[in-house]
Amino acid sequence: MEHQKIKAKFREIEHTADVGLIVDGNSLSELFANAAYGMIYLIFGNQEAKTKDLRYFQIIENTTDELLISWLSELNFNIIVNNFTPISIRQLDIKKIDGKYHLNAEISGGSMSVPATEIKAITYHQFYLKKTRHNHYQARIIFDI
Amino acid sequence: MRYKDISIEKIHDTLFEIPVTGKMQVPGRIYASEEMMRTIIQEDESIQQVINVAHLPGIQKYSLGMPDIHWGYGFPIGGVAATDINHGVISPGGVGYDINCGVRLARTNLGRSDISPKLDLVVTKLFQNIPTGVGSEGAIRKLNEREMHNVLTKGAHWAVEHNFGEVSDLEFTEEHGCLNWADSSLVSTRALERGRNQLGTLGSGNHFLEIDVVDTIYLTDVAEQLGLFFNQMVILIHTGSRGCGYQVCDDHLRLLSKASNQYGISLPDRQLACAPISSKEGKEYMGAMAAAANFAWANRQVIMSLAKDTLLDTLNISPSELGFKLVYDVCHNIAKIEEHRINGDRKKVCLHRKGATRAFPPGSPQIPAAYRSIGQPVLVPGDMGRYSFICVGTDAAMEETFGSTCHGAGRLQSRKSAKKLGAGRDLFAEMARYGVTVQARGRGTVAEEMPYAYKDVAAVVDVMDKAGISRKVARLKPIGVIKG
Numbered sequence: 001m002e003h004q005k006i007k008a009k010f011r012e013i014e015h016t017a018d019v020g021l022i023v024d025g026n027s028l029s030e031l032f033a034n035a036a037y038g039m040i041y042l043i044f045g046n047q048e049a050k051t052k053d054l055r056y057f058q059i060i061e062n063t064t065d066e067l068l069i070s071w072l073s074e075l076n077f078n079i080i081v082n083n084f085t086p087i088s089i090r091q092l093d094i095k096k097i098d099g100k101y102h103l104n105a106e107i108s109g110g111s112m113s114v115p116a117t118e119i120k121a122i123t124y125h126q127f128y129l130k131k132t133r134h135n136h137y138q139a140r141i142i143f144d145i
Numbered sequence: 146m147r148y149k150d151i152s153i154e155k156i157h158d159t160l161f162e163i164p165v166t167g168k169m170q171v172p173g174r175i176y177a178s179e180e181m182m183r184t185i186i187q188e189d190e191s192i193q194q195v196i197n198v199a200h201l202p203g204i205q206k207y208s209l210g211m212p213d214i215h216w217g218y219g220f221p222i223g224g225v226a227a228t229d230i231n232h233g234v235i236s237p238g239g240v241g242y243d244i245n246c247g248v249r250l251a252r253t254n255l256g257r258s259d260i261s262p263k264l265d266l267v268v269t270k271l272f273q274n275i276p277t278g279v280g281s282e283g284a285i286r287k288l289n290e291r292e293m294h295n296v297l298t299k300g301a302h303w304a305v306e307h308n309f310g311e312v313s314d315l316e317f318t319e320e321h322g323c324l325n326w327a328d329s330s331l332v333s334t335r336a337l338e339r340g341r342n343q344l345g346t347l348g349s350g351n352h353f354l355e356i357d358v359v360d361t362i363y364l365t366d367v368a369e370q371l372g373l374f375f376n377q378m379v380i381l382i383h384t385g386s387r388g389c390g391y392q393v394c395d396d397h398l399r400l401l402s403k404a405s406n407q408y409g410i411s412l413p414d415r416q417l418a419c420a421p422i423s424s425k426e427g428k429e430y431m432g433a434m435a436a437a438a439n440f441a442w443a444n445r446q447v448i449m450s451l452a453k454d455t456l457l458d459t460l461n462i463s464p465s466e467l468g469f470k471l472v473y474d475v476c477h478n479i480a481k482i483e484e485h486r487i488n489g490d491r492k493k494v495c496l497h498r499k500g501a502t503r504a505f506p507p508g509s510p511q512i513p514a515a516y517r518s519i520g521q522p523v524l525v526p527g528d529m530g531r532y533s534f535i536c537v538g539t540d541a542a543m544e545e546t547f548g549s550t551c552h553g554a555g556r557l558q559s560r561k562s563a564k565k566l567g568a569g570r571d572l573f574a575e576m577a578r579y580g581v582t583v584q585a586r587g588r589g590t591v592a593e594e595m596p597y598a599y600k601d602v603a604a605v606v607d608v609m610d611k612a613g614i615s616r617k618v619a620r621l622k623p624i625g626v627i628k629g
Contacts, residue, residue, distance in 0.1 A: 015559055016559045017216075017222075077335060077338075077392075081335075081339060116587060118348065120388075121394065123218050125416055145349075145350055
């Protein structure tokens with residue numbers, strides 16, 4: 001399913017030295033997409049870029065917490081090193097297979113000019129990812145900047 | 146004074162003790178004034194983090210907090226912990242993401258009146274020649290993999306070999322600018338990739354290069370020994386291991402969180418992930434962390450050399466007229482094996498200093514011969530408008546804090562609220578009213594880093610001076626700043 005940036009649900013939260021997000025989603029995959037859009041907003045603000053490229057990501061982790069941190073870390077690495085910033089998450093599926101969580105994503109993206117913020121790392125500080133009610137997920141993520 | 150249901154004991158005017166409760170292995174101790182302690186208790190969870198650190202296996206004497214303590218990841222920033230090298234653990238959370246973030250001070254022969262007429266031009270040229278900001282690329286070409294391994298192995302020595310500075314600079318750098326137990330083969334491909342084009346870059350956030358003048362001298366004899374005089378122009382540099390260090394920390398936090406479970410270590414916070422120092426995982430982190438620390442020393446050495454060349458070109462003076470010389474370089478995010486006196490015996494420990502500076506006393510063989518009579522220089526930067534401090538270490542530091550002291554001011558405002566406060570204001574003009582010329586990549590960074598966003602660093606160094614841990618030598622007033 002395609003996750004539209006325009007509908008992304010995230011809000012920036014106060015943190016003394018760093019920055020944080022509260023992210024919502026009506027499914028786990030929607031939450032992961034919104035978290036990605038939120039992180040890109042923190043890095044670039046409202047800058048727009050033209051889609052140039054299509055890339056595929058696969059991440060496997062033991063827990064959904066680890067999966068979310070790894071997913072955002074993977075995107076951050078691609079932004080910094082490969083100059084590939086996700087513009088539209090065209091497909092994002094999360095499945096549990098043999099006790100592990102598998103994320104597969106198809107992302108169109110491109111290069112942005114000047115990032116406003118450098119994210120050193122995505123941390124477990126005050127982190128949570130939980131199902132708040134039926135078909136609704138929420139996460140809190142603090143980014144070390 | 147109470148924190149939650151714990152009664153905190155006042156040992157003296159600048160020292161408070163948290164008694165052992167639950168599974169704490171040692172008490173916690175925080176250096177602060179009474180007013181600071183009340184604020185620390187109210188404003189964040191750093192007291193809880195001092196308590197959490199006291200749970201680490203093999204921790205010795207105390208889990209320590211410096212007066213600039215604030216909430217970090219796992220360990221508080223401003224936290225110091227020594228762990229037994231045979232039975233204790235090492236924790237990346239006790240070092241931080243910016244491995245070997247540190248400060249370097251260089252002096253010149255110039256006075257305020259020599260630089261003032263050309264200050265704006267000098268700041269512009271420094272900003273042009275020293276890459277700053279997010280994703281900034283080095284003034285030197287992108288390193289290939291072999292060169293990256295050389296940097297990670299040799300640290301500041303690599304920079305000197307490549308004509309960035311003088312051999313004598315190494316003598317005035319903590320650990321001579323290189324941890325010789327670094328193992329670059331333990332640094333991931335990702336960390337190599339993140340660092341390859343960042344050598345010689347300041348980065349963003351609170352990192353900076355400043356032109357300062359010495360505006361107050363507290364200890365004349367010590368200042369003279371350091372080559373400092375009233376109204377002298379000096380250069381202060383604050384940066385670290387850039388993306389390479391961030392990735393090393395991230396990589397090993399993941400590995401060590403699995404290792405903590407494997408070794409049956411029960412932790413009150415998963416960001417305290419750790420492993421026995423003698424374990425495979427512990428040794429691998431130490432080797433990779435040391436390699437990233439070496440990158441940071443090379444980085445500060447290159448930046449200092451670029452600054453020196455810029456001053457020579459812009460002021461059109463000779464090297465002897467400029468008299469540029471490194472005073473000292475300290476790291477404030479590091480873990481090292483050091484020997485300390487514990488319960489009357491000399492013992493090797495793994496010293497975690499996260500947002501804390503080594504402050505060795507006079508006579509220490511680890512400090513330059515030229516400073517052995519005065520103690521190790523300690524560099525404590527404040528905000529970009531007010532002042533920074535130069536101090537020296539003491540015997541009391543060795544006895545009480547494993548030879549450690551404070552490292553900076555600490556934030557008062559979150560980045561978000563600092564930006565809100567700065568909205569609609571001419572921040573560059575406000576900085577000019579402080580007497581500071583600022584050049585930065587983005588207005589956002591200036592808003593986040595305005596003096597009102599920071600606590601007063603004078604209160605921090607005063608606590609450590611009063612406690613006898615580090616003595617104030619001189620105060621520096623910024624006049625020109627470049628930031629990311």
